[in-house]
Amino acid sequence: MTELSELSFEEAYSQLERTVQRLEQGDLALQQAIETYEWGVRLARHCAALLDTAELQVEELLAGPAAVD
Amino acid sequence: MDTELNRTAATGDKPWTVSSLTRYITGVLETDRALRHVWLQGEISNLRQYGSGHVYFDLKDSQAAIHCVMWRSSAQWLQWQPRNGDMALTHGRISVYAPQGAYQLVVDQLRPAGVGDLHAQFEALRDRLKAEGLFDAGRKRPLPPFPRVLGIVTSRQAAALRDVLNVLHRRYPLARVLLSPCLVQGDQAPAQIVAAIRRLDARDDVDVILLVRGGGSIEDLWAFNDEGVARAIVACRRPVVTGVGHETDFTIADFVADVRAPTPSAAAELVVRDQADLRHHLAACDQRLQEALRRRLDRARHALDAEERHLHRQSPTTRIETARQQVDDLTRRMAQSLAHSVALQRSHVAGMQARLAALSPLATLERGYAIVRRHDDGSLVRSVAQVTAGDRLAVQVHDGTFDVQVETKNDRTL
Numbered sequence: 001m002t003e004l005s006e007l008s009f010e011e012a013y014s015q016l017e018r019t020v021q022r023l024e025q026g027d028l029a030l031q032q033a034i035e036t037y038e039w040g041v042r043l044a045r046h047c048a049a050l051l052d053t054a055e056l057q058v059e060e061l062l063a064g065p066a067a068v069d
Numbered sequence: 070m071d072t073e074l075n076r077t078a079a080t081g082d083k084p085w086t087v088s089s090l091t092r093y094i095t096g097v098l099e100t101d102r103a104l105r106h107v108w109l110q111g112e113i114s115n116l117r118q119y120g121s122g123h124v125y126f127d128l129k130d131s132q133a134a135i136h137c138v139m140w141r142s143s144a145q146w147l148q149w150q151p152r153n154g155d156m157a158l159t160h161g162r163i164s165v166y167a168p169q170g171a172y173q174l175v176v177d178q179l180r181p182a183g184v185g186d187l188h189a190q191f192e193a194l195r196d197r198l199k200a201e202g203l204f205d206a207g208r209k210r211p212l213p214p215f216p217r218v219l220g221i222v223t224s225r226q227a228a229a230l231r232d233v234l235n236v237l238h239r240r241y242p243l244a245r246v247l248l249s250p251c252l253v254q255g256d257q258a259p260a261q262i263v264a265a266i267r268r269l270d271a272r273d274d275v276d277v278i279l280l281v282r283g284g285g286s287i288e289d290l291w292a293f294n295d296e297g298v299a300r301a302i303v304a305c306r307r308p309v310v311t312g313v314g315h316e317t318d319f320t321i322a323d324f325v326a327d328v329r330a331p332t333p334s335a336a337a338e339l340v341v342r343d344q345a346d347l348r349h350h351l352a353a354c355d356q357r358l359q360e361a362l363r364r365r366l367d368r369a370r371h372a373l374d375a376e377e378r379h380l381h382r383q384s385p386t387t388r389i390e391t392a393r394q395q396v397d398d399l400t401r402r403m404a405q406s407l408a409h410s411v412a413l414q415r416s417h418v419a420g421m422q423a424r425l426a427a428l429s430p431l432a433t434l435e436r437g438y439a440i441v442r443r444h445d446d447g448s449l450v451r452s453v454a455q456v457t458a459g460d461r462l463a464v465q466v467h468d469g470t471f472d473v474q475v476e477t478k479n480d481r482t483l
Contacts, residue, residue, distance in 0.1 A: 009243050010215035013347070020354050023361040030369050037362040044355045051344050054242035058234060060225070061249045061268050 004042055009050045016043040088167075095165040098172055104163035106317070109135070109174060110182050113155045126151070128159065128174070136173035137161070143177045146288070156182040160287065177286060191294050194321055198296075203303055209327045210308040212340055216276035218245045219340060220269035220307070222262060225250040229283040229312070229333035236334050241341035247275060253282040258292035263301040270305050277340050278305060280322060281312040281333035293320035302326055312336030434467035441465075444472060453480045 007015065019040040022028070028036060085093075098104055111128030118124050122141030127134045137159065139147075151157055161176040198204065219237070223230050230248070237244055249269045251261035262280070269275050280302070282290065292298065293313045299321045302309045308327040313320050316331040323329040330336035381387065426432060430440065441450040444461035456462065460475045 008217070010217070013215065016351070016354050020357045020361070023358060023365070026361065026365060026368070028365070030365065033362060033365040037358050040358040041355065044351045044358070047351050048348065050243060051348060056234065056238045056242045057245040059245070059247055061247055061265075 004046050007043075007046060009047060012043050012047050012050070016040060016047060019043060091165065091167045091170065095167065098163050098165055101163070106160070107162060107174060108158065108160050108188060110156065110158045111135070113151050113157050114153050116151060116153050124151075124176075124179075126153075128157065136166075136171055137176050138173055139176040139179055143179075143286075147179060149180055151179060151181075158182040158188070178288065191321070194294065194296055194299075195324065198299060198321065198325065203299070204324045208303075212308050212310070212328060213276045214342070216244060216340055218247060218274045218276050220247045220249055220272075220275040220278040222249050222251060222265040222269065222278060222280045223282055223333075224253045227253065227281070227283060227333075229281045232283075232332075232334045233279060233281055233312075233337040236337035237341060240338065240343045240345075242344070244341060247272070253292060254285070254289050255292070259295035259298050262292060262295075262298050266298075266301045266305055266309070270307060275307055278307050278309045279312065279333075279336050279340065280309055280326070281336055282314065283333060284315045284318070287318075290314050290318055290320055293322040295321070298322055299325045310336045310340055431467060434465070439464050439466050453478050 004012070019036060023033060023036045023040060109128055111130050111134075114127045114129055114134070116124070116126040122144055124139040124144045124147075126137050126139075128137055129135070139161075158178075158180055159174065159176045160178040161174045163172055164175050165172050202208065221230065221233060223233075225248070234246065237246060247269060249265040251265035252258040253262065266278065266280070269278050280293075282293065290313060293311070302311075302322060302325045310328045310330060311320070311323045311326040312330040312333040312335055313322060314332075319329075328336075328339055330339050434440070442448060442463045442465070443450060443455070444463050447463075448455075450456060450462060456475045456478060458475050458477060462473050462475060463470055464473055
């Protein structure tokens with residue numbers, strides 16, 4: 001499986017949704033179900049942690065000299 | 070007059086005061102939606118301009134006239150010096166001037182009619198672009214669900230920028246914002262807006278572009294009715310969201326944008342999801358994971374139980390136990406039937422003994438009877454006729470015998 005820390009919020013979020021659905025289908029072997037569950041919990045925590053630590057970044061593009069008001 | 074007053078008072082129909090009726094009329098006129106945004110065209114007459122900076126005039130046609138006033142706050146921006154007899158196009162709202170009992174148009178825009186008619190220009194451009202299909206819903210692109218980089222086109226000093234950044238900070242701090250600054254008002258604004266949009270669109274990392282500006286007069290917002298701006302939005306590779314002016318303001322930019330928001334803040338709210346909702350959803354996912362795993366474990370446990378029961382039924386121990394029980398059972402039944410048969414035999418023997426005893430003469434002898442035999446031949450004496458006096462007889466009682474001799478005989482029983 002992918003390294004968790006490498007996942008962006010969007011990737012982790014959509015993987016989490018897929019993981020939940022996969023587990024809810026209920027057709028996984030027991031060991032696989034447990035692994036899927038653990039992965040899902042880690043994804044959810046990763047998403048929450050990304051939100052907790054996020055700070056809005058604002059940059060300004062360099063404009064032509066006329067773009068001053 | 071007193072009687073008239075008393076009469077109306079008696080019926081509860083109290084007369085208005087002049088002020089109260091004027092207040093009522095003012096309320097009616099000034100809250101009417103149609104009268105709050107009025108485009109009015111007419112000939113200027115009775116024009117007065119005073120040192121205060123306010124401008125007073127009437128607008129008239131062949132049959133009617135309406136008083137107009139333009140306060141200094143609006144009049145100072147006038148780029149046109151109106152004269153009596155000019156045809157003018159004005160925008161404003163109807164209000165009541167109580168001291169004279171007059172209604173009037175409070176004008177915020179005044180320009181020569183015909184030439185430079187902004188409204189007509191606006192409608193012409195709108196109709197032309199619409200005919201080109203640039204407003205079609207099918208052209209509009211969906212917004213990315215989780216934009217990482219948001220491009221913002223607005224003025225660096227704009228209150229709209231602060232509003233947008235506040236919303237993004239609160240709702241979706243994961244975003245990165247690229248500000249592409251430009252003038253948003255004045256002659257140079259359209260060209261700068263176009264350049265600012267293109268600068269963002271030239272990059273590869275921008276997911277969505279917000280074009281925003283706070284509220285203002287129709288002239289203030291005019292750059293957003295520019296055809297060049299509209300075409301730059303259309304040509305943009307990324308979805309463009311506009312938030313220009315207030316809710317009631319519609320610009321050409323709004324029509325061609327992929328999404329039009331009523332205000333800059335609303336534009337920011339439209340492009341990102343609220344982290345409160347996201348966190349809520351994360352918690353829900355967590356819950357669902359727990360629930361799904363619990364169900365899966367329950368199912369495994371039930372299957373295991375069933376297997377165990379099945380195995381138990383197949384176990385040799387069980388069969389041995391069953392066999393042992395059967396042996397015990399048979400043994401018990403055998404012993405029971407043996408005892409039964411012995412008891413039966415025993416009672417049978419006892420019965421026969423009893424019957425034997427009942428038939429034995431010895432028992433009769435015990436009760437006091439005796440057996441008498443003739444001494445000479447041992448025959449039993451049953452009758453008097455068998456003996457004569459002098460015969461010798463043997464008498465047997467239960468515990469022995471003795472001999473007797475017959476003396477007399479009587480042939481009658483006692």
